[in-house]
Amino acid sequence: MSDVSISMVATIAVTFFVAGIVKGVTGMGLPTVAMAVLGSLISPLAAATLLIVPSFVTNAWQLFAGPSFSSILRRLWPMMLAIIAGTVLGSSFMASGDTVLTTAALGYALALYSLYTLFARQLSVPMKIERWMSPFIGAATGLITGVTGVFTLPAVPYLQALGLLKDDLIQALGLSFTISTIALAAGIGAQGAFQLDRMTLSVLAVIPSLAGMWAGQIIRDRIGAVAFRRGFLVLLFLLGAEMAIRPLF
Structure with missing residues (x-):
């Protein structure tokens, strides 16, 4: 970690604290915020390595705090297997070293997610198509996660x-995010691209992440979660759009 400056350590800590706040208020968003901010400053591969431990800890906590782990797993296991396969396959693009491609792809993903969440109507998936749709959705999620x-x-x-x-x-959601985190770590490792020198920072990032989640839960009780969520999504769209068009300039 000798090449990591004090300012970068501070940036990482603040990023995960803010990401934790978003997760504390909305129940999701820690990996998205962390990748959005850090992916605009360092390579997506380096950002993903920093993400591994805090994402796993916070999402595993969310997963096992719920009441129905076994029933959820029985229902969604085909989707989870497809997430693993898609992520391991997609991670080869992240590990390729083409930061222009992966940064632009990250920007498009962030912009699309924010727009969809802001404007799309709630969809409904009939039970009769869930059986074949779950693996398809899992594979698509895995590929996007890997890239x-x-x-x-x-x-x-x-x-x-x-x-x-x-x-x-x-x-x-906790199950999906936990599986995605494990699969991303496995995919990066399989490509021989795991940046072990960043793992100490990843472990330390758990502290501001959990502090941010605690602060976010307090904020959720004091302000409107809807207004907070909308403001967050607008900022996420602007950041994603900037990352997506950066290669054009």
């Missing part, structure tokens, strides 16, 4: 469309 380090598309809107109860939805 960009963002776990949200299309998994989040799909899980929201399954009509799960609130606690089950939160647990299902």
Whole structure:
């Protein structure tokens, strides 16, 4: 870590604190915010390596805090297997070293996610098509995760469309994000691109992440979560759009 400046350490800490706040208020968004900010400053591969430990800790906490782990896993295991396969395959692009491609892809993913979340209507997936649709959604999510380090598309809107109860939805999101984190770490490792010198920082990033989640839960009780969420999505879109068009200049 000798090449990491004090200013970069401070930036990483602030980024994960803010990302934790977003997760504390909205129940999701820590990997998305972390990749959005850090991916604009360092390579997406380096940002994804920093993301591994805090993402795993916060999402595993979200997963096992829920009431229905076994039933959720029985229902969604085909999607989870497809996420693993897609992520391991997609991670070869992130590990290729083409930061222009991966940064632009990350920008498009962030912009698309923010626009969809802002304007799309709630979808509904009938039970009769869930069996074959879940692996497709999982594979698509895995490929996007492997290329960009963002776990949200299309998994989040799909899980929201399954009509799960609130606690089950939160647990299902925790399962998806936890599996995605493990698969991303495995995919990067399989490519021989794991930046082990960043893992100490990744472990330390757990502290501001959890502090941010605690602060976010307090904020959620004091301000409107809807207004906070909209402002966050607008900022996320602007950042993603800048990253997407950066290679053109």
